[in-house]
Amino acid sequence: MGFRDRGIEIKTPEQIDLMRVAGLLVGETLELLRSAVRPGVTTLELDTLAEAHIRDHGGVPSFKGYSHPPFPATICASVNDEVVHGIPGPRTLADGDVISIDCGAIVAGWHGDAAVTVPVGEVADDVAELLRVTEESLWRGMAAARLGGRVSDISHAVESYVRAQGRYGILEDYTGHGIGTEMHMAPNVPNVGRRGRGPSIVEGLALAVEPMVTLGSKHTDLHADEWTVSTVDGSYAAHFEHTFTVTPEGAWVLTAVDGGRERLAALGVPFGGR
Known part of the structure; x- marks a missing residue:
């Protein structure tokens, strides 16, 4: 059974280059929002900033109007025990909070x-460590991907770290995904699992981990x-x-401003960007 028969979209190098344009806009938008996060700012103010930046640079927000009920904003803004899909609004951020900002753009x-x-x-030490562990697990997951490997190699690396x-x-009901001409595509990319399972990693496959x-x-x-997802026990999430x-040259992080070059090098992974 071929990849397209299973709904997996394989891109040409030229199409991956176009995805890099969209990815770079997302990465730059997130850097802008990161610098704007401070006590006293509202999640709606961050959303307004994100939408203006995306549209001013030739993009369209991926999330706005997505699915049913239609998501009403440009970013997901999830605070403290809210894991994902938080809707921006009048909530004011306070010292000691954490905010997860999820952003998508179409170009x-x-x-x-x-x-x-x-x-x-300033956040508590265990919260700061949670953020470090989660971000590092993302990079460990991407670093585990090799042409000819399997998607669950990524899952195993995330979970193991x-x-x-x-x-x-580690959430199991929500996963990463394929991405390209649509935001969510096959295959799913779980954050737990054994090596050697799932679709093969081939040139032209793009994944959101x-x-x-x-x-x-x-x-x-x-x-x-019908959107915001929170921990049942009220624990903080990242x-x-x-x-x-x-x-063929290595990994290329399409949404990292530097393409992932620095973090991949630290993990001994060749950079595959152009």
Whole structure:
């Protein structure tokens, strides 16, 4: 059975280059938002800033109007125990909070999708460590991807790193995904699993890897807004995400401003960008 028969979209090098344009816009938008996070700012102010930046640079927000009920904003803004899909609004950030910002943009029909979790002012040591562990697990996952390998090699690397760092909850009901002409495509990219399972990693496959990790339970509740997902035990959560691909030269993180060159080099992974 071929990749396209299973709904997996394989891109040409030229199409990956177009995805890089969308990915770079997402990465630059997240850097702008990271610098704007501070006590006293509202999540709606961050959303307004994100939408203006994306549209001013030739993009369209991926999330706005997505699915049913239609998502009403440009970013997902999830605070503290909110893991993912928080809706921006009048909530004011306070010292000690963390905010997960998920952002997507479409340029010329191609999607980029990435997320960061940002501390607001000074946060507790265990919360700072949660953010470090989650972000590092994302990079370990991408670093495990090789042409000819399997998608679950990424999953195994994410899980193995997090488990080695302490007692954390890793969400299993929400996963990473394929991405390209649509934001969410096959295949799913779980954050737990054994090596050697799932579709092969081939040139032209683009994936969004997104570990979601908590200080407590892996179990979650869905809010009445039908979007916001929170931990059942009220524990803080972190969410990091990048869109990436693997070329014959190495890995290329399409939503990282530097293409992932610095972090990949630290993990001994060749850079495959152009």
